[in-house]
Amino acid sequence: MRDIEVRFIKEDLRPPFWLNDVARADFQHVKAQRSGDGATFLLQNVSDFNMHQCWPLPDMRLDRVDTKKL
Numbered sequence: 001m002r003d004i005e006v007r008f009i010k011e012d013l014r015p016p017f018w019l020n021d022v023a024r025a026d027f028q029h030v031k032a033q034r035s036g037d038g039a040t041f042l043l044q045n046v047s048d049f050n051m052h053q054c055w056p057l058p059d060m061r062l063d064r065v066d067t068k069k070l
Helices: none
Strands: 002-006 017-032 041-052 060-069
Touching: none
Parallel strands: 002 017, 017 041
Antiparallel strands: 041 060
């Protein structure tokens, strides 16, 4: 995904992005509204995850993740 902004009309406690059993996920210039201290990404069984300039998270590359919240 590239150059995407995700917002909600009514507050939602779920993470804006939930990836399950995904290989090769690239996110660039993505903004996602979230509730409070909630996670932006929930990753489960994800490999080759890349994130670049996704406010407010730092750039990162993950080779393999069983379960992780970002």
